[in-house]
Amino acid sequence: MNPRDLLAGLIAIDSVNPDLVPGGNGESAVADFCADWFRQHDFEVHRLERRAGRPSLVAVRKGTGGGRSLMLNGHIDTVGTAGYDGDPLKPEIRDGKMFGRGTFDMKGGIAAMMVAAAKATERPLRGDVIVACVADEEHGSFGTEEVLNTFTADAAIVTEPSHLEVTLAHKGFVWFDVEVEGRAAHGSRPELGVDAIVKAGHFLVALENLDLITEHHLLGRGTVHASLISGGEEASTYPSSCRITLERRTVPGETPDHVEAELQHILDHLTATVPDFTATLTRGLARDPFEADQDAEIVRTLIANLGAPPVIRAEPFWTDCALLDRAGIPCLLFGVDGAGAHAATEYVDLASLDRLTDVLTGTITDFCG
Template sequence: MLPETSPETPLPADDDPAGLLARLIAIDSVNPDLVAGGAGESAIAAFCAAWLAGRGFEVHTLERRPGRPSLVAVARGSGGGRSLMLNGHLDTVGLTGYDGDPLDPRVRDGRMHGRGAFDMKGGLAAMMTAAARATARGPLRGDVLLACVADEEHGSSGTEEVLESFTADAAIVTEPSHLEVTLAHKGFAWFEVRVEGRAAHGSRPDLGVDAIAKAGHFLVALEELGARLARGPAHPLLGTGTVHASVISGGREPATYPEHCSITLERRTVPGEDAATAEAELAALLGRLAVTVPDFRYRLTPGLHREPFAADPESAIVRTLTRNAEAVLGHPPAVRGEPFWTDAALLDRAGIPCLLFGVDGEGAHAAREWADLASVDRLTAVLAGTITDFCS
């Protein structure tokens, strides 16, 4: 339950970013790739499409995966100006285990609680309201695009689909950043290592090879790799890359030598590293074990990977947003990097200069989640000023 520290505050109308945030929280948009049977993005995409169309935006719905729509809303410019895309995701993680009703937005002590309030319907509400305000008096010179995307919490298929049909001169991803300018984030690469043994009765060590025991050599070496990475060159905003074992499985019964042991691991990467460099590290590590450990046999299989991201701090969009943030906040915004991955890396790979800037709050993926409403208002003001300046 929410803490009983103060009475609840009535919710504002949805022309206000806080009111729009409440409407968005109340729509179940759990990613079904994370939670079987999750509602997906259909209902929330329909709501956002209607809200934006009602404010003069040209709305395009993209739905290559049935039931997983993304939308791009465009305010066409009069010509001769730079275009700007604002990107925010519609999906959330699951509702199970949330403390209270996750779809019942409540305001207490200036904070709006509910699933997705922080990650990232607060940013979604701010970017929609900001774009509506910035274009309300007539077209700017450049186009304003709002990409409200599906599936960021799992595979980012929404932003990938958007980028097949739309581009812009710059972009802002409104992931939560505590009103700090985020210019870099880590990437990741997943791998499976299958250590091979030989099944045999537990009474026949002459015949069996214990895959789990052999895997222990790999786990020790993996820990040593992590320590070497921590001592290596550090990115100024992100530090060093990391590696950890995530899932392990093997064996069938107490009286049988296990014929294989599988380990899933994650390598978090910083700029200058990628999935190929991570795979080469692991292949070298495993190759040394195959030479030095008797009967050590393995198979290394790459899985999903995403690149790290680093923005140019001197790009026009970074300078424009930073100037507007300083005007709204009353001080220069802090600059930071994030350890997690976002869709900014996909925009950057597509040749769109971008950065992250979003609300303050807490509880992403947690039992309690909230967004600071003052930060939602400030974010809206920063984004509206940035849109006006950049697209004029």
């Protein structure tokens, strides 16, 4: 069992997320490939497909009983291939690296956890080994949500790329829409109009000056930025509305309710102090930040299998770790080295792929055995 060969097979299969790229191939073909591989290696295979054409795959090797169960989790969807430098579906090896869409984010992690699970269970273990190859992490993460409706475990490892560093925290995010109201009027009649775009400027300045005080020892402070803005209809008319979409990245200790109250306080202050300022705040998608317990058994077991003092890190982006943690499953993130996630050139360092496979194999054996 060679993770490099398996990765090459995974890369050759188009699994672009169609929620990101309309017409994208989705996860069906790569799920079929993984299912065949797992069946050949004597795993139970469960296909979860609440959304047609968007399957997640869960492979299980049951233990003999009395041991701890471990879930390995990774996503099989990728971002788009347009603009990729070269053939994104033709794995190419140069200078100890494999290039192709998804090599780094994150079919390298998928290949490593599949091979590690098969190697670790060549001899019976007491606990169950569960391998979740999930859909849609690149967009809404409904794949892991669907898996967690049916499966649980005593611990989990998410094999997102981490440069072989032990990742114990990451930021969350909350999206909001702010609708600033104005009053339409002809440009020659300023006494009748209220310029919603100009009024929105007061909010944008306040947003830039927002003091985010919660600080995390690995992640620092949260962030906020205005992502989209729209308003107005024509040059000669006062705009009746202006919509701002913003993203607030959160650190552990910050909740969506906390962030909403923070933004509403700004709007209430502007309503009280700026003439004719009126706005409404609407919360959109929210994902919790994540922080692992460094003393959790799964963390200590993986670190012991590294054989060297670990580099502990945190990530500014969001991962499915937060969903596993919210489901009561202690987890951490540990994955390959490389570069180019979402970029025109993407690669995985092949030595790190082999190293990840070995560390996962030992961790599974120790934790479940």
